[in-house]
Amino acid sequence: MSETIVSLPYYAPTGGECALFELAFRNRLPLLLKGPTGCGKTRFVAHMAARLGRPLYTVACHDDLTAADLTGRWLLRGGDTVWSDGPLTRAVREGAICYLDEVVEARRDVTVVLHPLTDDRRILPLERTGEVLHAPPGFMLVVSYNPGYQSVLKSLKPSTRQRFLALEFGFPPPEAEAAIVATESGLPRERCVPLVRLAQALRELKGQDLEEGVSTRLLVYAASLIAAGMQPALAIRAAMIEPLTDEPDVRQALLRVVDITL
């Protein structure tokens, strides 16, 4: 029988997050990841799922996502009505990791299905089929949210958040971020260092002129364009300036930061 070798998604740890994830998994506890977009949360979960040998179901939550999208629904197929599991149900049945990205975006009824799964019952009642699924030890629920742009309407209720262990994610320290950007883009590390310095300067404007600072993801994009031969000034503009704002004044201010920093 041939063995499938699944490669481990590259993830550079910045603290004790891998140990915490593993302990949460072994103790059957759900985990909440907090942090800005593009700082490595999804990659971290993919890495840990592979390390723990569990399949991973990732759902990007949005404001139309309902509980039925996660649990499943009856579908008409060739005159028959057949039940189709949603990703959460599949994860529970298979003992997989289920990652709900930006969970606060989802409809309120999603919380109702998560509650019995996130306490010691670890059950998923499927009202529509009459089943009650008991999560096996391999199942783990991981959710993320970005406290930066949550409004009062869209934040996690204490009764929900207090069911999770929580881990705060930030951008990696500069040395580590330069190494990550170099590995991901193929641009030599010494050429990534000034890009990281620029990202830090731009991040300082967060809250004044900008809603969100430059993410590690955007830094990787800029470095990848430069590695592919694009002029650095053009790559920086396309990957690190234009995605941040539509305001001409703010764009000019950001470009000034580029001039001063590089």
Ligand code: ADP
């Ligand atoms: P998030 O889920 O927080 O929005 P991602 O996990 O998608 O962000 O990260 C965006 C990109 O940044 C990844 O595709 C990867 O290239 C890079 N990245 C960020 N942090 C790390 C890290 N610690 N190790 C490896 N890659 C990282």
